[in-house]
Amino acid sequence: MSGSPPTTALGDAGDFLRRFAYAFAALDAHNLQRLGELYSADVLFTDPLHEIRGLPALRDYFAQLYAHVSDLRFDFHxxxxxxxxxxxxxxxxRFSHPRLNRGRAIQVEGCSHLLWHNKVHYHRDYFDAGALLYEHLPLLGRIIHWLKGRLA
Incomplete structure (x- = not known):
């Protein structure tokens, strides 16, 4: 029998992750209605700074995010x-915010843990909140950099 080998459940999971990442990376302020294609109505989204329950609250969160940042981009690797x-x-x-890092680009590495059936119902992001936010605030950033230097 010719053709490609059967896809395993783990291969299906890898395919799902790639499709999700591609669609997520394409999100912007103008197409947030597409979140419903990615997430279930009862989604739980958490990161070091937020806990968001439900698709309407997630849409609101992303709308606020895109309203305050520019050049926001996720590169999945x-x-x-x-x-x-x-x-x-x-x-x-990668993103820029006018009140962080003097408006210059900020780059943060992270990881997302996802659970899904047909759509993602649990999304937890792991990243260094200091690298994302606190280190780029004028006064607090200097203190954090000083502390890191002392601890190194």
């Missing part, structure tokens, strides 16, 4: 399937 319906994405976030 790791797609690690654990089992059917579970996996991790490794990524680099």
């Amino acid at each position: 790791g797609f690690d399937a654990v089992r059917k319906g579970e996996g991790y994405l490794r990524w680099t976030l």
Whole structure:
């Protein structure tokens, strides 16, 4: 029999992660209605700074995010399937915010843990909140850099 080999459950998970990452990276302030294609109505989204429950609240969160930043971009570079319906994405976030880092670009490495059936119902982001936010605030940033220097 010719053709491609059958896809395993883990291969399906890897395919899901790639499709999700591609669609997520294409999001912007003008197409947030597409979040419903990626996330279930009862989604739980958490990161070091937020916990958001439900698709309407997630849309509001992303609308606020895109309203305050510019040049926001996710580059995905790791797609690690654990089992059917579970996996991790490794990524680099790049963005600019007028009140952070004097408006210059900020880059942060992170990882997302996803659980899904047909759509993602659990999304937890792991990243260094200091590298994302605190280190780029005028006064607090100087203190954090000083502390890091003292600890190194």
